[in-house]
Amino acid sequence: xxxxxxxxxxxxxxxxxKKPTYLARWGVEGTPFSKSFKTKALADRFRAKLLRAVDKxxxxxxxxxxxxxxxxxxxxxxxxxxxxxYVDHRWAEASAKQRDSMxxxxxxxxxxxxxxxxxxxxxxxxxxxxxxxxxxxxxxxRERPEEIAAAVRWIEKASLPVAELTxxxxxxxxxxxxxxxxxxxxxxxxxxxxxxxVAYNVLEYAVELELLPSNPMGKMRRKRGQQPxxxxxxxxxxxxxxxxxxxxxxxxxxxxxxxSGRRLRAFYGCLYYAALRPGEALGLRRSDxxxxxxxxxxIDLEETRPVAGKAWTDSGETHDRRGLKQRSKxxxxxVPIPPPLVRMLREHLEEFGTAEDGRLFASERGNVVAAxxxxxxxxxxxxxxxxxxxxxxxxxxxxxxxxxxxxxxxLNSGVPAPEVAARAGHSVEVLLKIYAACIDGQEQExxxxxxxxxxxxx
Numbered sequence: 001x002x003x004x005x006x007x008x009x010x011x012x013x014x015x016x017x018k019k020p021t022y023l024a025r026w027g028v029e030g031t032p033f034s035k036s037f038k039t040k041a042l043a044d045r046f047r048a049k050l051l052r053a054v055d056k057x058x059x060x061x062x063x064x065x066x067x068x069x070x071x072x073x074x075x076x077x078x079x080x081x082x083x084x085x086y087v088d089h090r091w092a093e094a095s096a097k098q099r100d101s102m103x104x105x106x107x108x109x110x111x112x113x114x115x116x117x118x119x120x121x122x123x124x125x126x127x128x129x130x131x132x133x134x135x136x137x138x139x140x141x142r143e144r145p146e147e148i149a150a151a152v153r154w155i156e157k158a159s160l161p162v163a164e165l166t167x168x169x170x171x172x173x174x175x176x177x178x179x180x181x182x183x184x185x186x187x188x189x190x191x192x193x194x195x196x197x198v199a200y201n202v203l204e205y206a207v208e209l210e211l212l213p214s215n216p217m218g219k220m221r222r223k224r225g226q227q228p229x230x231x232x233x234x235x236x237x238x239x240x241x242x243x244x245x246x247x248x249x250x251x252x253x254x255x256x257x258x259x260s261g262r263r264l265r266a267f268y269g270c271l272y273y274a275a276l277r278p279g280e281a282l283g284l285r286r287s288d289x290x291x292x293x294x295x296x297x298x299i300d301l302e303e304t305r306p307v308a309g310k311a312w313t314d315s316g317e318t319h320d321r322r323g324l325k326q327r328s329k330x331x332x333x334x335v336p337i338p339p340p341l342v343r344m345l346r347e348h349l350e351e352f353g354t355a356e357d358g359r360l361f362a363s364e365r366g367n368v369v370a371a372x373x374x375x376x377x378x379x380x381x382x383x384x385x386x387x388x389x390x391x392x393x394x395x396x397x398x399x400x401x402x403x404x405x406x407x408x409x410x411l412n413s414g415v416p417a418p419e420v421a422a423r424a425g426h427s428v429e430v431l432l433k434i435y436a437a438c439i440d441g442q443e444q445e446x447x448x449x450x451x452x453x454x455x456x457x458x
Contacts, residue, residue, distance in 0.1 A: 003062055008025075009025045019038075024035075024037065030219070099136070107126075112177035114159055114348050121154055236396060236405075237395075241310045246385045251382070260373070264377050273337055275423060297339075410424075
């Protein structure tokens with residue numbers, strides 16, 4: 001809406017920042033607006049432009065607070081254009097997982113704020129148009145089916161200007177959409193928080209581009225009712241005997257490839273005895289391993305191969321190639337490995353060798369083992385090793401639960417938390433939070449240690 005009811009006020013100094021800034025302030029229909037400048041001269045220059053627009057009788061927009069002469073295309077810059085520009089800005093440095101999360105969130109954000117244009121596509125079609133054709137830079141030149149092309153034309157026409165996000169109702173609509181699945185049901189709390197983080201960063205980028213005066217999501221304080229469970233469920237954790245039985249059962253699994261179970265036994269062993277993440281084990285190379293004939297060995301981890309999807313990796317492969325989680329590029333994690341795993345890895349190398357690039361675990365064709373493959377073998381191994389009641393329970397339901405069992409076993413064996421954290425690739429704080437429910441009570445032993453330290457007898 002346009003109005004001529006405008007007041008331009010004096011320049012003020014904002015001393016709350018490290019370096020004082022200067023605010024040009026004005027009001028439109030009683031709504032205050034301001035713009036920050038590093039110097040008083042710049043603020044005075046902008047204020048003069050506002051006064052000149054008032055003298056010329058220019059109408060001011062009630063959303064942006066600006067006259068047409070100062071809008072400089074801001075009203076025309078759509079949320080879709082901002083999303084595309086943001087993806088271009090982040091794509092090269094983002095990991096495959098981050099690219100996936102980024103486009104997932106933006107495929108929710110952009111359709112949430114649109115004009116009432118006829119012919120809105122089905123939600124699944126619109127999401128596919130954004131995720132598979134419009135947002136990822138490598139996929140924008142792909143040939144588009146007519147249904148997708150129509151959806152692209154619609155969203156380009158319907159996407160609201162970024163400047164509309166200065167209205168509180170628009171921001172509420174955006175936040176509501178972040179918490180919904182495609183079918184309209186509530187999304188998981190973790191999904192909501194991940195999407196919200198992306199949306200917030202996109203609007204921060206809009207502020208950098210001077211499309212918004214401030215981030216409108218900064219004022220939103222909305223809590224989700226249910227927080228995601230971060231602790232490991234101790235019901236999933238196997239004891240050492242159960243772990244050994246499961247690893248033995250793996251070798252009996254055949255299916256389409258009679259060697260499929262034997263080929264993966266050492267892979268599961270790495271998850272349990274070395275507490276590796278599946279992606280870390282998939283990236284493990286012969287050169288990373290010290291495997292003596294007797295005693296303990298060592299794994300020097302430097303690379304991980306997490307599942308991400310072909311659309312998000314630079315190589316076009318399903319598995320990304322990244323450094324270790326939450327570590328600087330090139331940083332190595334050293335994990336001592338016990339004799340049972342050393343023997344397992346030596347036997348694996350003797351029977352199966354390595355892939356062309358030196359990786360220990362590969363399919364028969366030399367590719368990275370798919371998550372569906374090692375999950376299928378694990379499901380069958382559970383049926384062979386566990387009693388029916390355990391098979392239907394959550395005990396070791398996923399291969400990843402072997403890592404949880406390995407870390408829990410270390411902690412309950414009395415290994416200090418900092419050492420366990422270093423081997424598992426966690427901070428101590430995160431380690432204790434995640435595995436708090438899996439640490440067996442050792443109160444009596446701890447009490448005895450304290451008494452010995454005091455020089456007292458119980």
